[in-house]
Amino acid sequence: EVQLVESGGGLVQPGGSLRLSCAASGFNFSDYWMHWVRQPPGKGLMWVSRIDVNGTSSVYADSLKGRFAISRDNTNNTLYLQMSNLRADDTAVYYCARDVREVGATDYWGQGTVVTVSS
Amino acid sequence: DIRMTQSPSSLSASVGDRVTITCRASQTFGNFLNWYQQKPGNAPNLLVYAASTLQSGVPSRFSGSGSGTNFTLTISCLQPEDFATYYCQQSSNIPFTFGPGTKID
Numbered sequence: 032e033v034q035l036v037e038s039g040g041g042l043v044q045p046g047g048s049l050r051l052s053c054a055a056s057g058f059n060f061s062d063y064w065m066h067w068v069r070q071p072p073g074k075g076l077m078w079v080s081r082i083d084v085n086g087t088s089s090v091y092a093d094s095l096k097g098r099f100a101i102s103r104d105n106t107n108n109t110l111y112l113q114m115s116n117l118r119a120d121d122t123a124v125y126y127c128a129r130d131v132r133e134v135g136a137t138d139y140w141g142q143g144t145v146v147t148v149s150s
Numbered sequence: 151d152i153r154m155t156q157s158p159s160s161l162s163a164s165v166g167d168r169v170t171i172t173c174r175a176s177q178t179f180g181n182f183l184n185w186y187q188q189k190p191g192n193a194p195n196l197l198v199y200a201a202s203t204l205q206s207g208v209p210s211r212f213s214g215s216g217s218g219t220n221f222t223l224t225i226s227c228l229q230p231e232d233f234a235t236y237y238c239q240q241s242s243n244i245p246f247t248f249g250p251g252t253k254i255d
Contacts, residue, residue, distance in 0.1 A: 092245045134182060134200055136239070138196045
């Protein structure tokens with residue numbers, strides 16, 4: 032069974048940093064591109080970032096470039112999102128998701144981890 | 151960036167209704183158009199990808215169509231479990247972008 036389990040969310044002050052993790056199991060993690068998507072409270076979905084199978088190519092939403100960094104550890108089947116200089120509008124549920132064979136759609140999602148940026 | 155719009159933003163429907171949701175893009179792209187269903191408190195669930203390919207395990211009452219800048223998601227016979235919010239997403243151009251959602255209640 033495919034499982035994605037996010038962790039690392041929490042309350043952080045504006046300007047602070049946080050690293051999210053996503054533990055993958057039930058599939059060959061190193062064969063799949065992976066994504067992060069976020070959802071502010073009561074709002075819609077926003078795509079954040081995608082990384083290729085080797086971790087050598089990554090892309091980001093324009094507004095997050097320079098502050099967010101996606102990475103992966105294929106040995107330990109884990110996806111990461113390093114977030115820095117956090118702002119109040121980064122408050123959201125953050126989901127990791129598996130790519131459908133490089134189509135860009137995402138077929139399996141984690142349950143999400145909540146990030147709250149507030150003083 | 152490609153901007154995605156959806157109509158309607160919400161609709162009231164009854165079990166057994168045929169429901170159609172429209173998604174429009176601000177520019178033409180390849181048919182990398184995906185549809186998701188999301189229920190409160192849950193992660194989104196992929197229904198259709200590449201405009202018309204039904205994701206494995208999704209009931210056949212769901213179907214997707216369209217090309218260019220205009221796409222539709224149709225639910226042929228609404229079931230009680232289909233009351234949810236639906237999002238379209240383009241995955242052709244970076245950054246990938248979602249529509250604002252359509253809530254069926």
